[in-house]
Amino acid sequence: MIYAVLGPTCSGKSDLAEFLSQKLGYPVINFDAFQVYKELDKGTAKPSKELLDSNRYFLYSFKSITENYDVSQYQTDARNLLSRFNNDNVILVGGTGLYLKALLFDYKFEDEKRMPDDFLSNKTNEELFDELMKIDPDDAKKIGVNNRKRLIRALYIYSIHGKNKSELNDNGKDNLLYKNVVFIGIDINRDILYERINKRVDIMFENGLKDEVNNLFIYYGKSLRAFQAIGYKEFNNSLLSDDEIKELIKKNTRNYAKRQLTFFKHQFKDVKWCKNLEEITQVIENKNG
RNA sequence: GGCCCGAUAGCUCAGCAGGUAGAGCAAAGGACUGAAAAUCCUUGUGUCCCCAGUUCGACCCUGGGUUGGGCCA
Numbered sequence: 001m002i003y004a005v006l007g008p009t010c011s012g013k014s015d016l017a018e019f020l021s022q023k024l025g026y027p028v029i030n031f032d033a034f035q036v037y038k039e040l041d042k043g044t045a046k047p048s049k050e051l052l053d054s055n056r057y058f059l060y061s062f063k064s065i066t067e068n069y070d071v072s073q074y075q076t077d078a079r080n081l082l083s084r085f086n087n088d089n090v091i092l093v094g095g096t097g098l099y100l101k102a103l104l105f106d107y108k109f110e111d112e113k114r115m116p117d118d119f120l121s122n123k124t125n126e127e128l129f130d131e132l133m134k135i136d137p138d139d140a141k142k143i144g145v146n147n148r149k150r151l152i153r154a155l156y157i158y159s160i161h162g163k164n165k166s167e168l169n170d171n172g173k174d175n176l177l178y179k180n181v182v183f184i185g186i187d188i189n190r191d192i193l194y195e196r197i198n199k200r201v202d203i204m205f206e207n208g209l210k211d212e213v214n215n216l217f218i219y220y221g222k223s224l225r226a227f228q229a230i231g232y233k234e235f236n237n238s239l240l241s242d243d244e245i246k247e248l249i250k251k252n253t254r255n256y257a258k259r260q261l262t263f264f265k266h267q268f269k270d271v272k273w274c275k276n277l278e279e280i281t282q283v284i285e286n287k288n289g
Numbered sequence: 290g291g292c293c294c295g296a297u298a299g300c301u302c303a304g305c306a307g308g309u310a311g312a313g314c315a316a317a318g319g320a321c322u323g324a325a326a327a328u329c330c331u332u333g334u335g336u337c338c339c340c341a342g343u344u345c346g347a348c349c350c351u352g353g354g355u356u357g358g359g360c361c362a
Contacts, residue, residue, distance in 0.1 A: 009326075034326055044326085072323045098325050107322050115323080142320075147329040150321085157323085169322055230326045251315080256326055262319065 001287055002082075002178055004031075004092040004100060006264050006271065007186030008257035010197045014047050016186065016280065017093035021056055024089070024284075029081060030059040031094030031103060034229045036074070037065045039216060042209045043231030045200065065216075065226035072109035075102045087178060097263035104181060106172035115156045131155060136164035173267075182287050184280060185264060187273040194254055201250045204231065210242065230256055 003020060005013050017028050028047075030036065035046050038061040046052065052060050058081055063069045078099075082090065092100065101107065120128060128151040132140040135158050143150045154165050161168060213235045216227075222236045230252045234245045264271065274280045 032326085033324090068324080070323050071325075075323095096325060098321075098327095102322065105322095109323060112323075144320090144329060147320095149324075149328045153323075153328095165322075173322070225324050225327085228324070228327060233326090252326080254316095258317085259319095259325090263321070263325090266319080267321080 002088065002090055002092065002104075002181045003284070004104070004181060004183045005186070006094075006097070006100065006183060006268070007188065008193060008260045008264075009095050009253060010045070010200055010257065011186040011188045011193060013093050013095070013186060014045070016184075017091050018047065018051065019277075020091050020284070024091075024288075026089050026091050027056045027058060027085065028091045028093060029078065030057070031074075031078065031092055031096055031099040033069075033074070033094075033096040033099055034226065035060050035094070036063045036069055037226050038062065039065045039220075040226060040229060040232070042204055042207055042212045043229060045204075065220065065224050068114075068225055071098055071102045071107075074099050075107065075109060078103045082178075088180060095260055097260060097267055101173065101267060104176060104178055106175040106177055108168065108172055110161060110168070112160050115153070119156055120152050125151065128152060128155060136166055139165050182283065183268055183271040184283060185268075185271040185273040187275045193257060197253045197257065198250050201231075201246060201253065204249075205242075205246055210235065 003024075003026070005017050005020070007013050020026065021028050032044075034040055034044050036059060037044075041061075046060060047057060051057055059074075059078060082103075092103070094100065102109075123131075125145050125148050128148065129140055129145045132143070132151055132154050136154065139154055140151075143154065145151075157163075157165050157168065209231060213232050216232075217235070220227075227233055227236065231249050234240070234248045234252065237245070240248065272279075272283045274283065
């Protein structure tokens, strides 16, 4: 069985993954977009160093923030790794729904050169929108005029592949490639989740998050994509006091948790949402028994 | 004790010749194929402090209270 553990940030996914790993003897594979970076540590709530060094944990802390990792690379890395385990008997954990979808479903990423950062940067949103309307009106309407990043991406796809996004994507997102997957969702009360988030941010500060971030800024500058991570980007604002930064991180984390829930609920159909360990154990016994 | 100012959404506040209200933030819901901890869309929550009075009608005017702040004793 492939167990995919999903849920919002701070809901206890990592602990559950470790519990299952112990119980079943399966390795743990990460699908979190920021825990892959070795330099990001105190702000990303990774499992402990001991666990990461234990030979049972994969795709954590193995990339540098200077490398600009992305979904397509993750898909390759994760599928290669899965095949090393014969595509069976692993635990997937993480918070990046898109990475999990791209891994397990038939998302196709054709070879392409990385998009230059200044691609179409001189166009206004309206110009980008009008241009996409000519190529793929459905997609343009879905994206909307204000979603500049996606408009540019859609136009880039057309410029290098000669096809629009809809043509390239043809329904792969609903086609599950691995048939032995069990999705376990952590169903946690919203108020309790928010309390846990607030508390975890306090602890991150006590553990020296500020120093870690400032040192990284000194080494690498502030403009790396990885510094868009919550817990890092908020420090890139000289007008805020430490307390204000802390509160902002809490708020951004709460908003993020909300977005994760939306994605998991709507993008994954057969999730067993569990409220406690008994329910989870029951799901596993049904599958393995 | 006297005088002045305030009390309206979870928070900070705006409002109106008297016709039961609206901004920002927080929040909620949603989208999602190469930056996804990213990016974007939608939504307004109310004993307008309480009790009387005036009025067809009061968040608004009058009187009395409650409560917070300031000034003077």
